[in-house]
Amino acid sequence: xxxxxxxxxxxxxxxxxxxxxxxxxxxxxxxxxxxxxxxxxxxxxxxxxxxxxxxxxxxxxxxxxxxxxxxxxxxxxxxxxxxxxxxxxxxxxxxxxxxxxxxxxxxxxxxxxxxxxxxxxxxxxxxxxxxxxxxxxxxxxxxxxxxxxxxxxxxxxxxxxxxxxxxxxxxxxxxxxxxxxxxxxxxxxxxxxxxxxxxxxxxxxxxxxxxxxxxxxxxxxxxxxxxxxxxxxxxxxxxxxxxxxxxxxxxxxxxxxxxxxxxxxxxxxxxxxxxxxxxxxxxxxxxxxxxxxxxxxxxxxxxxxxxxxxxxxxxxxxxx
Amino acid sequence: xxxxxxxxxxxxxxxxxxxxxxxxxxxxxxxxxxxxxxxxxxxxxxxxxxxxxxxxxxxxxxxxxxxxxxxxxxxxxxxxxxxxxxxxxxxxxxxxxxxxxxxxxxxxxxxxxxxxxxxxxxxxxxxxxxxxxxxxxxxxxxxxxxxxxxxxxxxxxxxxxxxxxxxxxxxxxxxxxxxxxxxxxxxxxxxxxxxxxxxxxxxxxxxxxxxxxxxxxxxxxxxxxxxxxxxxxxxxxxxxxxxxxxxxxxxxxxxxxxxxxxxxxxxxxxxxxxxxxxxxxxxxxxxxxxxxxxxxxxxxxxxxxxxxxxxxxxxxxxxx
Numbered sequence: 001x002x003x004x005x006x007x008x009x010x011x012x013x014x015x016x017x018x019x020x021x022x023x024x025x026x027x028x029x030x031x032x033x034x035x036x037x038x039x040x041x042x043x044x045x046x047x048x049x050x051x052x053x054x055x056x057x058x059x060x061x062x063x064x065x066x067x068x069x070x071x072x073x074x075x076x077x078x079x080x081x082x083x084x085x086x087x088x089x090x091x092x093x094x095x096x097x098x099x100x101x102x103x104x105x106x107x108x109x110x111x112x113x114x115x116x117x118x119x120x121x122x123x124x125x126x127x128x129x130x131x132x133x134x135x136x137x138x139x140x141x142x143x144x145x146x147x148x149x150x151x152x153x154x155x156x157x158x159x160x161x162x163x164x165x166x167x168x169x170x171x172x173x174x175x176x177x178x179x180x181x182x183x184x185x186x187x188x189x190x191x192x193x194x195x196x197x198x199x200x201x202x203x204x205x206x207x208x209x210x211x212x213x214x215x216x217x218x219x220x221x222x223x224x225x226x227x228x229x230x231x232x233x234x235x236x237x238x239x240x241x242x243x244x245x246x247x248x249x250x251x252x253x254x255x256x257x258x259x260x261x262x263x264x265x266x267x268x269x270x271x272x273x274x275x276x277x278x279x280x281x282x283x284x285x286x287x288x289x290x291x292x293x294x295x296x297x298x299x300x301x302x303x304x305x306x307x308x309x310x311x312x313x314x315x316x317x318x319x320x
Numbered sequence: 321x322x323x324x325x326x327x328x329x330x331x332x333x334x335x336x337x338x339x340x341x342x343x344x345x346x347x348x349x350x351x352x353x354x355x356x357x358x359x360x361x362x363x364x365x366x367x368x369x370x371x372x373x374x375x376x377x378x379x380x381x382x383x384x385x386x387x388x389x390x391x392x393x394x395x396x397x398x399x400x401x402x403x404x405x406x407x408x409x410x411x412x413x414x415x416x417x418x419x420x421x422x423x424x425x426x427x428x429x430x431x432x433x434x435x436x437x438x439x440x441x442x443x444x445x446x447x448x449x450x451x452x453x454x455x456x457x458x459x460x461x462x463x464x465x466x467x468x469x470x471x472x473x474x475x476x477x478x479x480x481x482x483x484x485x486x487x488x489x490x491x492x493x494x495x496x497x498x499x500x501x502x503x504x505x506x507x508x509x510x511x512x513x514x515x516x517x518x519x520x521x522x523x524x525x526x527x528x529x530x531x532x533x534x535x536x537x538x539x540x541x542x543x544x545x546x547x548x549x550x551x552x553x554x555x556x557x558x559x560x561x562x563x564x565x566x567x568x569x570x571x572x573x574x575x576x577x578x579x580x581x582x583x584x585x586x587x588x589x590x591x592x593x594x595x596x597x598x599x600x601x602x603x604x605x606x607x608x609x610x611x612x613x614x615x616x617x618x619x620x621x622x623x624x625x626x627x628x629x630x631x632x633x634x635x636x637x638x639x640x
Contacts, residue, residue: 105572105581148579212569249532249569251639252425253630259468260634261425266626280612282605292600292629303634306586306626309612310573314580314623319571 004139007181012189016048019174023052026172027132031056033124033169034134035116036086038067038075039202040192041136041175044183047190048174049134050084058128059084062120064112065092066206066220069228078196091120099208099215103248105320108215109152112205117167125169133163137173138183140275141204144316154204179274200241201275201317209320213248222246225299226265233291239281240272244295245319253303262303265295269307270317278312324459327501332509336368339494343372346492347452351376353444353489354454355436356406358387358395359522360512361456361495364503367510368494369454370404378448379404382440384432385412386526386540389548398516411440419528419535423568425640428535429472432525437487445489453483457493458503460595461524464636474524499594520561521595521637529640533568542566545619546585553611559601560592564615565639573623582623585615589627590637598632 005015023032034049036042036059049057059079063072072088079086098111098119121133141152145159156163156171163171175183180201187197208215210223226244234242247264254260272278292305308315325335343352354369356362356379369377379399383392392408399406418431418439441453461472465479476483476491483491495503500521507517523529530543546564554562567584574580592598612625628635 147574147577212571247567247569249567251532252636253634254467254632254636255634257467262634267629280609285602288629289600292631296630296634303630304639305629307629309587309608309625309627310616310623311612312574314573314575314582314616316572316574319624 003177004179005177005182007179007185010178010182010185012186015186016051016189019048020052023049023134023172023174026170027053027056030132031058031128031130032132032134032172033058033060033121033128033130035059035121036061036075036079037202037204037206038071039136040180040183040187040197040199041138043075043078043192043196044187044190045134045136045174046079046084046086047082047187047192051190057134058087058124058130060087060089060124062116063088063090063092064095064116064206065217066095066112066208066215068202068207068231069224075196078193081193082191089120089124091115094119095208096215096217101214103213105209108208108320109205112208117163121169122167125167131169133169133171135171135173136175136183138175139177139179142176143276152204181274203318205320209318210243211246211248212319219246222263222299222301223265226295226302229294229298230267230269230291233287233294234269234283237269237281237283237287239269240275240278241317242267242269242281243318244268251304255303260303263301264304264306265299265302266306266308266319267291267295268317268319270312272312272317275312275317278317280307280309280311283307323497324499325497325502327499327505330498330502330505332506335506336371336509339368340372343369343454343492343494346490347373347376350452351378351448351450352452352454352492353378353380353441353448353450355379355441356381356395356399357522357524357526358391359456360500360503360507360517360519361458363395363398363512363516364507364510365454365456365494366399366404366406367402367507367512371510377454378407378444378450380407380409380444382436383408383410383412384415384436384526385537386415386432386528386535388522388527388551389544395516398513401513402511409440409444411435414439416535416537421534423533425529428528428640429525432528437483441489442487445487450489452490452492454492454494456495456503458495459497459499462496463596472524501594523638525640529638530563531566531568532639539566542583542619542621543585546615546622549614549618550587550589550611553607553614554589554603557589557601557603557607559589560595560598561637562587562589562601563638564588571624575623580623583621584624584626585619585622586626586628586639587611587615588637588639590632592632592637595632595637598637600627600629600631603627
């Protein structure tokens with residue numbers, strides 16, 4: 001496995017030149033595909049791939065039904081400004097079909113992985129003739145997967161899975177030696193706008209990682225609304241990452257003087273440098289109250305809001 | 321239904337004299353039974369009954385397996401000091417048998433109600449010849465039950481249930497016109513020590529109301545340990561009520577570098593006057609951190625701790 005490049009030792013210009021050369025060498029005379037999620041990792045890979053391959057790279061955004069409010073439109077606009085063509089593929093039905101009835105976190109991750117790599121990309125590869133997928137796996141993804149803490153959807157070789165054999169294409173991972181801080185430095189050097197390169201981490205399984213239990217369209221809609229409120233109110237918190245989680249547990253509440261056995265949203269807001277260790281942000285009480293009030297007022301069915309107090313470890317950043 | 325006596329209009333001495341007379345009238349020449357839970361309501365009823373009936377009142381503490389750490393010993397010692405005899409009845413097996421496999425909050429309440437009133441008290445009544453049960457129902461219990469928000473285990477007549485017919489004994493409720501603040505005033509006038517009359521409210525179903533999902537002996541032990549930490553750290557918070565809830569949802573955590581799909585404890589700490597409306601106490605961050613650190617360190621299997629931010633309404637004080 002490639003050695004870690006720590007952010008303080010990272011020469012971004014040299015890293016970019018090296019990776020552009022490596023991508024060209026890997027793809028040869030062929031074409032490549034990559035998926036842009038809106039997060040910093042896939043955005044940096046898109047630009048590296050664009051530098052290396054120009055029109056021989058096909059960049060797609062997969063509408064999986066699990067994205068945040070306005071995500072698709074916002075990301076497409078940024079890349080249109082950068083002159084990078086992005087194609088949108090609607091695969092919502094395939095993802096929700098694969099997630100139906102699936103409650104276990106690892107099983108959900110596996111359902112998303114299979115849908116993404118086998119179904120959606122399998123089809124694209126067959127149609128396009130591309131033989132290489134570029135993707136934004138970073139070192140922290142590999143660490144957590146190999147340690148058995150959380151299977152990241154984009155980690156294969158380290159688990160003994162050969163993508164060529166399993167999915168029919170090779171995977172190239174230009175960011176495998178970096179952690180999030182290194183990726184941001186490269187993103188800035190590539191000319192990505194700060195709204196993208198400084199963006200909070202967001203999980204590969206997207207909002208499916210933000211619901212405990214089954215990820216139905218209705219439950220995803222609930223956590224999407226809560227997420228929009230959390231992201232708006234905590235945008236200036238300076239936190240490393242903040243998020244909303246929809247619990248599966250129901251709790252007794254009351255609406256209009258009657259019992260309402262309702263849902264619970266947990267807010268997490270983390271202070272961290274590189275996600276390896278993290279602690280909850282000491283938000284002011286005024287902010288905590290506003291989070292609760294807005295979520296209770298605006299998200300249908302929610303009667304309870306909590307704030308995470310646990311450190312990582314023993315917690316992880318995401319609940320699922 | 322008897323009219324509410326608001327605390328500011330409550331003449332405690334006169335109330336005591338009236339209720340002592342009413343209990344004597346209801347019990348006549350017979351004997352009565354009452355259950356002491358350790359909470360203020362049942363403690364006040366015990367003293368009222370003791371004043372009215374002396375040795376014709378049999379006071380029992382039912383060890384239901386659902387009490388807080390040290391509860392039984394602490395309460396027995398207080399009443400021994402007051403010269404009131406208290407008998408302890410071990411009914412743990414009956415309660416856990418009734419709760420086995422029961423996950424729905426209302427079904428749990430019903431299982432506890434039936435075990436307590438039909439099995440445990442049914443047997444006591446048959447053995448003792450008592451025909452009256454004194455109990456500490458207060459107005460808030462009735463309100464919440466009648467409104468359909470939360471069935472309180474001690475409310476019958478208002479639901480159209482005749483205890484005489486259903487259980488074989490009459491129920492006398494001396495505190496039915498009071499809310500918690502009124503009960504405390506009466507408790508103080510009766511000479512109860514402040515550690516009892518100023519005690520936080522605690523639910524009838526005890527720690528079974530503090531676990532979401534099935535109340536097994538193991539899950540009760542988990543929430544009991546968390547409750548002891550919360551009560552110790554928040555004893556001087558000045559809050560109306562504080563509590564720990566064990567969630568049924570599991571969340572991804574890590575212990576010793578490996579995945580631990582663990583449990584979550586929610587801490588609630590309420591500011592309130594009479595429990596009708598309530599808001600979360602703005603605890604200092606040092607306290608919140610200490611709550612999380614101690615629970616994560618001392619309660620086996622717990623990888624996540626949250627703090628409730630919701631107001632009542634739409635939340636209720638307890639989660640179950």
